[in-house]
Amino acid sequence: MASKNYLTGLFGASPVAPLQSHMKIVDECVSKLIDLFENMAAGNIEEVEKVYQQIAALEQQADDKKQTLREQLPTGLFMPIERQDLLDALRTQDLLANRARDIAGIVVGRKLQFPEQAAQGVIDLVKATVDTCHQALRVVNELDELVETGFRGHAVHVVEAMLAELDDLESETDRIQVGLREDLFAVEKDLYAVDVIFMYQVIGSIAKIADDAERVGRRFQLMLAK
Amino acid sequence: MDYGTTYLVLAIIFGLFMAWGIGANDVANAMATSVGSKAITIKQAVIIAAIFEFAGAILAGGQVTSTIRKGIIDVSDLGASPEILIFGMLAALLAAGTWLLIASFKGWPVSTTHSIVGSIVGFAMVGIGMDAVYWGKLGTIVMSWVTSPLLAGVISYMLFRSIQRLILDTKEPLDNARKYVPYYVFLVGFVLALVTIMKGLKHVGLDLSTNESVGAALICGVLTTLLGKYLVSRVRFDPNADRDFHYANVEKIFGALMVLTACAMAFAHGSNDVANAIGPLAAINSIVSTGELSQKSPLPLWVLFVGGVGIVLGLAMYGRKVIETVGSKITELTPSRGFCCTLSAASTVVLASGMGLPISTTHTMVGAVLGVGMARGISSLDMGVVRGIFMSWIITLPIGGVLAITFFIILKTVFG
Numbered sequence: 001m002a003s004k005n006y007l008t009g010l011f012g013a014s015p016v017a018p019l020q021s022h023m024k025i026v027d028e029c030v031s032k033l034i035d036l037f038e039n040m041a042a043g044n045i046e047e048v049e050k051v052y053q054q055i056a057a058l059e060q061q062a063d064d065k066k067q068t069l070r071e072q073l074p075t076g077l078f079m080p081i082e083r084q085d086l087l088d089a090l091r092t093q094d095l096l097a098n099r100a101r102d103i104a105g106i107v108v109g110r111k112l113q114f115p116e117q118a119a120q121g122v123i124d125l126v127k128a129t130v131d132t133c134h135q136a137l138r139v140v141n142e143l144d145e146l147v148e149t150g151f152r153g154h155a156v157h158v159v160e161a162m163l164a165e166l167d168d169l170e171s172e173t174d175r176i177q178v179g180l181r182e183d184l185f186a187v188e189k190d191l192y193a194v195d196v197i198f199m200y201q202v203i204g205s206i207a208k209i210a211d212d213a214e215r216v217g218r219r220f221q222l223m224l225a226k
Numbered sequence: 227m228d229y230g231t232t233y234l235v236l237a238i239i240f241g242l243f244m245a246w247g248i249g250a251n252d253v254a255n256a257m258a259t260s261v262g263s264k265a266i267t268i269k270q271a272v273i274i275a276a277i278f279e280f281a282g283a284i285l286a287g288g289q290v291t292s293t294i295r296k297g298i299i300d301v302s303d304l305g306a307s308p309e310i311l312i313f314g315m316l317a318a319l320l321a322a323g324t325w326l327l328i329a330s331f332k333g334w335p336v337s338t339t340h341s342i343v344g345s346i347v348g349f350a351m352v353g354i355g356m357d358a359v360y361w362g363k364l365g366t367i368v369m370s371w372v373t374s375p376l377l378a379g380v381i382s383y384m385l386f387r388s389i390q391r392l393i394l395d396t397k398e399p400l401d402n403a404r405k406y407v408p409y410y411v412f413l414v415g416f417v418l419a420l421v422t423i424m425k426g427l428k429h430v431g432l433d434l435s436t437n438e439s440v441g442a443a444l445i446c447g448v449l450t451t452l453l454g455k456y457l458v459s460r461v462r463f464d465p466n467a468d469r470d471f472h473y474a475n476v477e478k479i480f481g482a483l484m485v486l487t488a489c490a491m492a493f494a495h496g497s498n499d500v501a502n503a504i505g506p507l508a509a510i511n512s513i514v515s516t517g518e519l520s521q522k523s524p525l526p527l528w529v530l531f532v533g534g535v536g537i538v539l540g541l542a543m544y545g546r547k548v549i550e551t552v553g554s555k556i557t558e559l560t561p562s563r564g565f566c567c568t569l570s571a572a573s574t575v576v577l578a579s580g581m582g583l584p585i586s587t588t589h590t591m592v593g594a595v596l597g598v599g600m601a602r603g604i605s606s607l608d609m610g611v612v613r614g615i616f617m618s619w620i621i622t623l624p625i626g627g628v629l630a631i632t633f634f635i636i637l638k639t640v641f642g
Contacts, residue, residue, distance in 0.1 A: 005254065005255070005258075005330075005333070005548070005551070005552045005555075006333055006334070006335040006588075006611050006614060006615075007255045007258055007552060007556070007588055007591065007592065007611075008258070008551075008552050008555035008556055009333070009608055009610070009611045010592060010595060010607060010608055010611045010612075011555070011556050011557075011558050011559065011604075011606070011607065011608070012558075012605075012606035012607060012608045013558070013606060014558045014605035014606050015605065015606060016605050076608065076609050076610055077606050077607065077608060077609070078596075078599055078606070078607040078608075078609050079605060079606045079607070080599075080602035080603070080604070080605065145472055145473065147602075147603075147604075147605050148394060148473045148560065148562075149390060149394045149395050149473075150386070150387075150390050150394070150395075150601050150602040150603045151602050152390055152394075152395045152602075153391075153394065153395020153396065154395055154396055154397050154399075155394075155395070155472075156395075
């Protein structure tokens with residue numbers, strides 16, 4: 001009797017755990033930027049190359065994960081989260097890893113050395129951005145608690161507090177970025193112009209990672225509001 | 227009657243087989259939510275199912291059995307040829323069995339109950355006449371197929387919302403779970419006891435007044451609550467388990483009490499679904515033993531016994547494997563959800579059993595699951611199954627009917 005059972009068909013695969021593990025990979029990928037910039041500042045070109053490879057591999061992993069999760073979310077699923085919100089959150093998370101890889105690519109490809117006056121500032125900016133990313137991961141990790149409580153009550157307050165902290169962390173990256181741009185501006189005329197263009201671009205991209213980490217949190221705010 | 231004994235033996239064999247099929251396949255759906263949420267082990271599920279399906283069949287299975295036996299069709303027009311009803315009921319058993327075999331092979335959400343009702347109606351329309359069907363009563367039964375999942379859904383939605391408010395959404399969910407969850411199982415004891423006492427104990431020879439019944443049911447409810455408190459007090463908490471997921475210990479409490487709701491579910495399932503197998507047997511037995519069409523003789527206990535034995539046999543021989551398979555696929559359901567679903571489905575089914583309404587236990591369970599889903603409690607549900615259920619409501623009656631007519635004509639040619 002090879003009977004199929006329809007009650008089991010009622011339960012779709014939960015998107016929660018895959019979304020969380022995707023964000024974990026993304027967070028790891030972005031965190032490698034600290035290594036990258038510190039090694040660059042110390043002049044360990046070989047080490048920088050190695051870190052770049054790691055970042056690229058993690059970005060690829062995140063991409064694969066994104067693809068599998070998308071495939072397991074056909075329309076016609078009934079979820080406590082809007083399918084669109086979920087896909088948007090996933091896309092934004094993935095963007096973080098993409099940007100990290102692009103930044104690493106520029107740094108490695110152009111052997112981009114920031115001038116002494118800005119070197120510490122860049123590392124500070126990267127660290128603050130990674131903190132924002134960690135906080136976004138923390139928020140994403142609360143999703144199973146939110147589903148457990150049905151998006152109500154105490155768990156919601158916990159997440160709202162986390163989101164407020166995420167905002168603060170992102171503002172911090174903005175503040176560091178402004179200072180860093182000033183430092184770079186002060187010395188830019190003594191540098192090779194093409195490099196300077198890329199330096200500004202890298203600074204902008206790092207700041208964008210923090211922005212996007214905050215957007216991941218925003219998506220959660222929307223999920224809570226429904 | 228020439229072939230009286232032959233007919234009765236055939237009816238017992240078909241009835242047993244049908245009950246066997248229910249035990250082998252349908253019981254899994256009743257137990258799956260409890261096994262899937264890992265609240266009970268497969269071995270526990272099989273033991274609980276065996277005891278409580280049997281108890282449900284014997285203690286509360288009489289009402290629905292009498293509906294299947296004499297509540298759907300009027301046989302007074304048959305006059306001197308009571309064999310027609312015998313052929314018809316045998317044909318209905320064969321037809322429902324065949325259709326279920328096809329449906330479960332294909333994975334269609336077809337219910338045993340709907341099949342047997344469709345088969346009986348089909349045979350009656352052709353074998354006796356259009357007027358032989360109590361259309362009003364049939365209408366009520368068909369309506370109950372829609373209202374029972376709805377009711378279970380509403381109950382589970384409200385249960386889940388109240389669990390959110392009292393337990394999950396508070397600052398101390400663990401303390402509150404310990405405090406409140408035992409009171410939820412009061413409902414289990416009360417509803418089960420009430421229906422059993424008011425509707426079932428007549429068969430066993432005990433007749434209580436309404437007030438006495440309610441009083442006894444209240445006592446059962448309180449006893450269940452005390453049992454619940456005891457079970458909760460035995461739960462071992464692991465503070466480390468809450469580090470990643472803050473509700474791990476809360477879920478443990480629900481898990482401990484799901485033993486009780488699983489018992490209730492098995493009882494409810496037995497009380498409603500046993501009729502599908504033995505309702506026709508009861509009708510045939512009455513004709514063979516009295517030689518008359520009038521279905522006035524009371525339902526003999528041994529008929530319910532046949533049904534209970536059949537279910538337990540099916541469960542022991544094949545059901546264990548099906549429970550394992552079904553349970554292993556329902557892993558997204560945590561004990562708190564499973565608790566709500568089983569509690570509301572069991573209450574709904576037992577109420578229907580008390581009212582003599584043959585309903586689908588599995589569809590009721592699906593309704594209960596959707597109710598929790600509506601409260602944003604389940605991470606993902608596939609609505610394709612619900613579409614399939616709508617379809618099965620529409621097609622099972624005609625197909626059961628056509629199959630029953632075919633078997634009816636064959637049986638009539640062979641014996642008549």
